[in-house]
Amino acid sequence: MTATRVLVLNSGSSSVKYQLLDMSDGSRLAVGLVERIGEETSRLKHSPLAAGGESRETTGPIADHDAALKAVAGELSRDGLGLDSPELAAIGHRVVHGGKLFTQPTVVDDAVLAEIERLIPVAPLHNPANLTGIRTARALRPDLPQVAVFDTAFHTTMPEAAARYAIDVETADRHRVRRYGFHGTSHAYVSRETAHLLGRAPEDVNVIVLHLGNGASASAVERGRCVDTSMGLTPLEGLVMGTRSGDVDPAVIFHLSRVGGMSTDEIDTLLNTKSGLVGLCGDNDMREIRRRIDEGAEAPEGSESAQDAARAQLAFDIYIHRLRKYIGAYYAVLGRVDAVVFTAGVGENAAPVREAAIAGLESLGLAVDSGLNAVRSAEPRLISPEGARVAVAVVPTDEELEIANQTYALVRNGNTSNGYTSNGNS
Numbered sequence: 001m002t003a004t005r006v007l008v009l010n011s012g013s014s015s016v017k018y019q020l021l022d023m024s025d026g027s028r029l030a031v032g033l034v035e036r037i038g039e040e041t042s043r044l045k046h047s048p049l050a051a052g053g054e055s056r057e058t059t060g061p062i063a064d065h066d067a068a069l070k071a072v073a074g075e076l077s078r079d080g081l082g083l084d085s086p087e088l089a090a091i092g093h094r095v096v097h098g099g100k101l102f103t104q105p106t107v108v109d110d111a112v113l114a115e116i117e118r119l120i121p122v123a124p125l126h127n128p129a130n131l132t133g134i135r136t137a138r139a140l141r142p143d144l145p146q147v148a149v150f151d152t153a154f155h156t157t158m159p160e161a162a163a164r165y166a167i168d169v170e171t172a173d174r175h176r177v178r179r180y181g182f183h184g185t186s187h188a189y190v191s192r193e194t195a196h197l198l199g200r201a202p203e204d205v206n207v208i209v210l211h212l213g214n215g216a217s218a219s220a221v222e223r224g225r226c227v228d229t230s231m232g233l234t235p236l237e238g239l240v241m242g243t244r245s246g247d248v249d250p251a252v253i254f255h256l257s258r259v260g261g262m263s264t265d266e267i268d269t270l271l272n273t274k275s276g277l278v279g280l281c282g283d284n285d286m287r288e289i290r291r292r293i294d295e296g297a298e299a300p301e302g303s304e305s306a307q308d309a310a311r312a313q314l315a316f317d318i319y320i321h322r323l324r325k326y327i328g329a330y331y332a333v334l335g336r337v338d339a340v341v342f343t344a345g346v347g348e349n350a351a352p353v354r355e356a357a358i359a360g361l362e363s364l365g366l367a368v369d370s371g372l373n374a375v376r377s378a379e380p381r382l383i384s385p386e387g388a389r390v391a392v393a394v395v396p397t398d399e400e401l402e403i404a405n406q407t408y409a410l411v412r413n414g415n416t417s418n419g420y421t422s423n424g425n426s
């Protein structure tokens, strides 16, 4: 029997998203999500699509990513899709930081694991979870290729002018300080799907991709290659995010240290987990923010509800202001833009965000048709008026599918040597 199935694990800081796919026909056999790992109220939602079965939900404490993965393996076994299946060809893992070294999907060996571990200081929320996922999967199926697909890989085409910070070159190189960019698997997939939506080849179009999830990033994709992106050395730079500040004057950090008396770790935690939307208004979920704004619109002036709405509105306005700055910046980087595309949880679902991000940009050829923008759909779609000079689109991302495709392409011919050689140049 040819093994044609790929299990994909997308381990985040407190969640694991997974999909089991059959690559012979691209069908999804099972999908699921473990949330709130490490809390008392962890939740596992498992949907056995192949078996046509009902989705199952279990709640209760799941202590860490190791336990989460074992729980996932248990759910898959219940449907006869366990990790012991001879039909499994490989396990594909999202790895957030791959430095400069990993430009391609890579079969994991001890040297690769060591390199992912070395990069923990520049992806402290993500790489540890990715590592645990790989180690646990490897222990469960030591004979299977484990393939790492890196968020940074798509951005390695950025020119030096975009990738370098303007700081002393020798110091930067010694400490590998440069802009790496993240969410690359999503930017690659979505920019390609956008070209297909326009009926054109990816090599013929220039696209601005706005990946707006809990983490958020923008990228400028020229003829299929990334030429700039908003995240940098770490996933902290750029857009306003759920809990991350995005861009700040670096001197804010010196100021909080010298004048505010905060330690480096405290400032790190502040900017990564207590800033962004949650820092501005107490909520990191865009649904909640829109609800507060809408409720406040009905409330009497000066009431608690109106004040609450004003805070939510300010958070929303700051989020949008930053987003518009990046749209303008990447317009200039690309010179000619064929499409601006929204993706990920906020980008795919929050019509008010899309409308506000594009409002008033007619002179750039950008506009949103409010009727099309209000349509809810899981399909890629245009939301710009017919005949618009630049397309505005919503294209759902599918990092798991992209990881599965890249993983299977690597292992299908029995090609499991990883071609990785450490040259110390990452």
Ligand SMILES: Nc1ncnc2c1ncn2[C@@H]1O[C@H](COP(=O)(O)OP(=O)(O)O)[C@@H](O)[C@H]1O
Binding pocket: 012, 212, 213, 214, 215, 242, 284, 285, 286, 287, 344, 345, 346, 349, 350
């Ligand atoms: N219907 C919706 N309206 C507005 N925002 C939404 C909606 N659904 C999801 N979101 C937003 O999407 C975010 C999660 O996006 P997602 O891409 O799944 O993030 P991540 O992969 O970083 O966990 C949530 O925090 C929420 O703000």
Ligand SMILES: CC(=O)OP(=O)(O)O
Binding pocket: 012, 096, 126, 151, 182, 183, 213, 214, 215, 216, 235
């Ligand atoms: C890199 C990153 O920010 O990822 P996520 O959006 O999954 O947190």
Ligand SMILES: [Mg+2]
Binding pocket: 213, 214, 215
């Ligand atoms: Mg995500």
